[in-house]
Amino acid sequence: MTLPNAADLRRQLNLDPDQEDNAFLSAKLAAAAGWIEAYVGEPLAGLDPFPAAIREAILQLAAHLYENREAVLVGMSASELPFGVVDLIRPYRVWSF
Template structure:
């Protein structure tokens, strides 16, 4: 994992352990989604660039905080604002 549960908990300002398994799942799902989007698994990066780590943090945090596909009373976004901007340079590199 490019992001640890401890780091995601800092991002979320979470200080309890009851959701650690769920947080680990969100990290794995975010890493997989980003790897699929850019066409290269994050484990292939050594080290994982800080911008991709930030994208994992933002995406995993968003999925943790918004656990359903639909949020009533809020604008709908496929992914959090800025995540695609963070990963876009790596998507372009993989297409060259």
């Protein structure tokens, strides 16, 4: 298993497979992977085998970044879903004191 790509994110978002926004989708994936890598505390590329939970977390976070392109949502009431991004990646976090 490897890091997700633009085609994977397109499927996650139920987008038309013929859409030509690979660069934009790839940027969202890179941002999501970077955030998760910082949270976990180690390079994701070094994980072997690559955990399915981290792959899912990257897709969830990248989809969120794609759907919510601003830092603030106005007029929305929301709550975090159980087993969201942080719940998926928490077991892989490297703790240091």
